[in-house]
Amino acid sequence: MTTTPPVLAPDLNDGLKRLKMAAMRRLAPELLITAKTQRWSPEEFLRTLVEAEIAARDASNAATRRRQAGFPVTKALDDYDLAASSVPAATFDYLASLEWIRAAENVCLIGPAGTGKSHLLLALGSAAVDAGYRVRYLTAADLVDTLYRGLADNSVGKVIDTLLRNDLVICDELGFAPLDDTAAQLLFRFIAAGYERRSLGIGSHWPFESWGRFLPEHTTAVSMLDRLLHHCHVVVTDGESYRMRQARQQGGPKLNKA
Numbered sequence: 257m258t259t260t261p262p263v264l265a266p267d268l269n270d271g272l273k274r275l276k277m278a279a280m281r282r283l284a285p286e287l288l289i290t291a292k293t294q295r296w297s298p299e300e301f302l303r304t305l306v307e308a309e310i311a312a313r314d315a316s317n318a319a320t321r322r323r324q325a326g327f328p329v330t331k332a333l334d335d336y337d338l339a340a341s342s343v344p345a346a347t348f349d350y351l352a353s354l355e356w357i358r359a360a361e362n363v364c365l366i367g368p369a370g371t372g373k374s375h376l377l378l379a380l381g382s383a384a385v386d387a388g389y390r391v392r393y394l395t396a397a398d399l400v401d402t403l404y405r406g407l408a409d410n411s412v413g414k415v416i417d418t419l420l421r422n423d424l425v426i427c428d429e430l431g432f433a434p435l436d437d438t439a440a441q442l443l444f445r446f447i448a449a450g451y452e453r454r455s456l457g458i459g460s461h462w463p464f465e466s467w468g469r470f471l472p473e474h475t476t477a478v479s480m481l482d483r484l485l486h487h488c489h490v491v492v493t494d495g496e497s498y499r500m501r502q503a504r505q506q507g508g509p510k511l512n513k514a
Contacts, residue, residue: 262288279312280305318385325391331378341372342494351380354387356489357424357455364458364484367493373459376491377426380457389423396430396443403442412442416449425450426457431470440471444480451483458484463492 262285264272272281284305291301333352338345350356356363363380365373381391394402406415419425435443450456462469464481471477 277309279309283308318388321385321388321390322382325381325385326393327378327381328393329378331375331382333379333383336372336375336379342367343372343376343491347489347491351376351489351491352383354380354384354389357384357389360452360455360487362456362458362484362488364460364488364490365493366460366463366490368461371493373461373493374428376493377428377457377459381424381426384424390421391424391426392419392422393426393428395428395432397433399427399446400435400439400443403446404439407438407442412445416446419446420450420454422454424455424457426459428457428459430458430460431462431467434470435472437472440473440476440480444476447480447483452487456484 263269264281264284268284269281272284287301287304290296291304296304336348338348341348351363363377365376367373378393381393384391402415402419403412406412447456460467464485467477467481468474471480
């Protein structure tokens, strides 16, 4: 025989609603039955309600942070194939500890396409969200477009300040396309504003000495790297592309005849 949970007294229901204690409102009726059946002390009953409310709010906050991060896909550190990676285990463990975010340090992942840069950046961002940090993910193209829109209405400073409210800003695919003078200056302005204030996660297939290939002016490149690398953990990824290796393991690319 199923016991129907009692309905909360209207004043209690209204009070919890006013205090925005949604989890308490939802669980209290059923927990009242459990508390009476198992003869919980008032303290046990109150503790269970409070813990349920905290857990619900933590989960809601984490979901909000994850949505605001803008991750294109979900990646996890547990899924990262460290054995097939060129990233040293000690380096991976330090990055996974997220100490570098607490210290407002940067991480730069440099290497060819398919060597795990984006996976690791996304997984670190996801771990940071789970740890309570605010994270924002953008490709370099998206970041530049965002800054350009701020330039159009004279709100670049506000746009940069909004981005730097996050504890970690990830800028992936830097160097996939060359930047014009204005874009390079905007990117420098963003990196300079975040210097020693926030952590940046950068992914690029170009080694630092080749950044002149996508930055139009040598001085801008030097000044940008000076600030970016001052407090930075540089990780060089190499080896065969994960995607090419997986495609070969699956029998190679499938060709459809017309």
